[in-house]
Amino acid sequence: MPETLASRNQPAANTSESEAFFAPLREHINKLDAFFETQIAEFEPAVRELVAYTLAHRGKRLRPGLVFYAGWTGKPPSDALVRAAAIVELVHLATLVHDDILDDATLRHNSPTAAAKYGPHAAVLLGDALFAQALILASAFPDTGVCRLVSAATRQVCSGEICQTFGRGDARLSLEQYFRIIRLKTAELFEVSCRLGAQIGDVSANPDYAAACAIFGRHLGIAYQIFDDIADFGVNEAGAGKTLGTDFASGKFTLPVLLYLRRLPDAEAAALAAQLEARAVSPEQLAERMANAGVPSECKRIFQEETDKADAAIAPFADAPSATRLHELTGYVRTRLSALPRFA
Amino acid sequence: MPETLASRNQPAANTSESEAFFAPLREHINKLDAFFETQIAEFEPAVRELVAYTLAHRGKRLRPGLVFYAGWTGKPPSDALVRAAAIVELVHLATLVHDDILDDATLRHNSPTAAAKYGPHAAVLLGDALFAQALILASAFPDTGVCRLVSAATRQVCSGEICQTFGRGDARLSLEQYFRIIRLKTAELFEVSCRLGAQIGDVSANPDYAAACAIFGRHLGIAYQIFDDIADFGVNEAGAGKTLGTDFASGKFTLPVLLYLRRLPDAEAAALAAQLEARAVSPEQLAERMANAGVPSECKRIFQEETDKADAAIAPFADAPSATRLHELTGYVRTRLSALPRFA
Numbered sequence: 001m002p003e004t005l006a007s008r009n010q011p012a013a014n015t016s017e018s019e020a021f022f023a024p025l026r027e028h029i030n031k032l033d034a035f036f037e038t039q040i041a042e043f044e045p046a047v048r049e050l051v052a053y054t055l056a057h058r059g060k061r062l063r064p065g066l067v068f069y070a071g072w073t074g075k076p077p078s079d080a081l082v083r084a085a086a087i088v089e090l091v092h093l094a095t096l097v098h099d100d101i102l103d104d105a106t107l108r109h110n111s112p113t114a115a116a117k118y119g120p121h122a123a124v125l126l127g128d129a130l131f132a133q134a135l136i137l138a139s140a141f142p143d144t145g146v147c148r149l150v151s152a153a154t155r156q157v158c159s160g161e162i163c164q165t166f167g168r169g170d171a172r173l174s175l176e177q178y179f180r181i182i183r184l185k186t187a188e189l190f191e192v193s194c195r196l197g198a199q200i201g202d203v204s205a206n207p208d209y210a211a212a213c214a215i216f217g218r219h220l221g222i223a224y225q226i227f228d229d230i231a232d233f234g235v236n237e238a239g240a241g242k243t244l245g246t247d248f249a250s251g252k253f254t255l256p257v258l259l260y261l262r263r264l265p266d267a268e269a270a271a272l273a274a275q276l277e278a279r280a281v282s283p284e285q286l287a288e289r290m291a292n293a294g295v296p297s298e299c300k301r302i303f304q305e306e307t308d309k310a311d312a313a314i315a316p317f318a319d320a321p322s323a324t325r326l327h328e329l330t331g332y333v334r335t336r337l338s339a340l341p342r343f344a
Numbered sequence: 345m346p347e348t349l350a351s352r353n354q355p356a357a358n359t360s361e362s363e364a365f366f367a368p369l370r371e372h373i374n375k376l377d378a379f380f381e382t383q384i385a386e387f388e389p390a391v392r393e394l395v396a397y398t399l400a401h402r403g404k405r406l407r408p409g410l411v412f413y414a415g416w417t418g419k420p421p422s423d424a425l426v427r428a429a430a431i432v433e434l435v436h437l438a439t440l441v442h443d444d445i446l447d448d449a450t451l452r453h454n455s456p457t458a459a460a461k462y463g464p465h466a467a468v469l470l471g472d473a474l475f476a477q478a479l480i481l482a483s484a485f486p487d488t489g490v491c492r493l494v495s496a497a498t499r500q501v502c503s504g505e506i507c508q509t510f511g512r513g514d515a516r517l518s519l520e521q522y523f524r525i526i527r528l529k530t531a532e533l534f535e536v537s538c539r540l541g542a543q544i545g546d547v548s549a550n551p552d553y554a555a556a557c558a559i560f561g562r563h564l565g566i567a568y569q570i571f572d573d574i575a576d577f578g579v580n581e582a583g584a585g586k587t588l589g590t591d592f593a594s595g596k597f598t599l600p601v602l603l604y605l606r607r608l609p610d611a612e613a614a615a616l617a618a619q620l621e622a623r624a625v626s627p628e629q630l631a632e633r634m635a636n637a638g639v640p641s642e643c644k645r646i647f648q649e650e651t652d653k654a655d656a657a658i659a660p661f662a663d664a665p666s667a668t669r670l671h672e673l674t675g676y677v678r679t680r681l682s683a684l685p686r687f688a
């Protein structure tokens with residue numbers, strides 16, 4: 001599961017840039033945090049500490065950021081928009097809590113994971129309770145539309161992760177399978193975040209705008225996951241927020257590796273695949289070989305196509321105040337990619 | 345997590361009795377199974393095998409049985425009632441899939457658990473996807489009421505399990521805490537099953553009837569969990585569907601043990617508690633000591649109180665065709681208890 005734009009994969013030097021980017025959302029995020037405070041008391045007493053811990057040890061609220069930017073009107077966010085932002089973040093946090101159990105991760109954002117702190121048993125149930133809370137909040141909207149969108153996206157995210165689990169360590173994963181997995185596991189929740197933001201944030205907007213924002217979110221999500229994959233290889237230890245090659249080490253085949261395997265003659269690809277499956281290649285060596293073969297520019301091209309598709313989706317709605325914000329978002333992700341070594 | 349009435353804890357001799365009891369629901373359960381068949385295709389292709397496996401390796405559909413009996417009109421069940429039954433069963437199956445990971449259980453209903461067959465990673469995500477599917481189905485009702493009830497019950501079930509996890513191996517668990525845990529982890533879903541059944545099954549019924557059925561379900565659920573606790577000690581290996589003292593072995597303090605500790609002089613209780621925490625007592629020995637101290641009759645009295653409260657809740661609605669069915673249900677659970685050794 002990818003982490004927020006502003007945390008796990010971010011070269012330390014970019015922190016202030018990220019802060020500047022999220023600065024217009026300060027009031028929105030403060031309202032979200034205040035809302036989360038009220039949510040803790042909704043849980044059973046024995047569970048509150050775990051919920052509070054999960055809500056406090058967080059990234060930069062990327063998915064709420066999508067809700068708020070897609071629902072941008074220039075005015076303070078409505079309670080309904082804050083609730084929508086809370087819903088997508090709760091779903092995301094639930095998946096992180098579960099992922100950390102399965103990856104045996106002990107740290108996230110430099111703090112112990114819920115699984116490390118409270119045990120895997122409690123962490124599975126905590127993730128379930130966070131999912132449930134997201135749907136309780138979704139039930140507070142006047143009709144069942146939000147429940148349907150959020151529960152469908154949740155199922156897709158889980159399905160994508162299951163596909164990824166079964167594909168781990170399998171170098172024969174096709175590019176088609178790869179894109180299917182990242183669309184499900186990452187882009188679905190981006191899509192729902194943007195759709196809900198547009199739908200709830202600006203009730204005066206053209207009804208087609210929410211659908212356009214959903215397409216924007218889907219392509220931004222794919223681009224973001226590609227960025228995350230690239231960052232797994234493209235950043236040296238000194239500048240990276242996480243250990244180089246984390247996904248690589250866990251047996252996930254990321255886009256650069258899949259593209260590189262396709263560039264090699266069959267026999268060489270088979271030999272490398274076997275080495276990869278046996279975890280007998282160092283990520284640093286492989287990154288060097290991929291760079292020499294021109295894999296970074298191919299990754300960048302695919303990434304660029306996705307951000308272009310995102311921008312194109314909302315191009316007909318240039319007058320919407322939120323469209324400007326969303327365009328800034330694709331620009332920001334592009335800047336982040338260009339800041340990675342070998343991707344300038 | 346308790347298993348269905350008709351499976352895990354059932355003395356083998358009672359199978360035909362259970363079949364006779366569920367016989368009036370044959371058409372209902374067939375419709376539910378047919379509906380579940382259609383649901384499998386709703387999931388992503390890579391996930392379908394896991395979902396099909398989980399839906400096929402099942403108990404006797406107790407919670408759907410509650411929905412169908414509370415919604416009993418004598419006519420074939422409506423599609424909406426079948427959907428409600430599917431929702432509560434999906435939530436229940438999701439919690440079982442997660443529980444089996446955490447308990448390191450390899451068998452359920454004599455088949456490998458999803459965790460054993462597909463690995464814990466896939467099983468966590470499968471449970472999540474089943475939860476999500478339950479909420480997708482809940483979103484298909486005309487208003488958000490079903491979503492709200494189901495997501496709230498799910499959160500309560502998880503909260504109850506978290507409390508139980510933290511209480512494991514702690515002999516100082518108060519009776520109040522014990523009843524709070526079983527109300528959350530078991531009785532909540534019974535309550536929602538009965539409420540939804542009454543609400544959706546018989547639209548001509550008095551609107552107060554659904555609320556009464558909810559109270560019926562809550563007390564039946566508490567009684568059922570007490571039965572489950574008693575069965576953990578009360579059945580000898582030959583007649584039990586599960587190993588004697590399973591809950592006991594996992595460090596869960598069940599009602600008989602908690603009551604027995606309260607009957608002992610302080611020093612003796614502390615010594616036994618220490619032995620229990622160290623797992624230094626055999627369940628057979630303890631069962632014998634508890635029987636000699638009269639614990640079974642105290643358990644039975646509490647159980648009886650709960651079934652009486654269940655019956656009393658729906659007593660004012662004796663004319664409803666489903667009320668007769670629900671009364672038969674409490675009668676059935678009482679018969680099951682009386683069939684346990686030491687509880688005649």
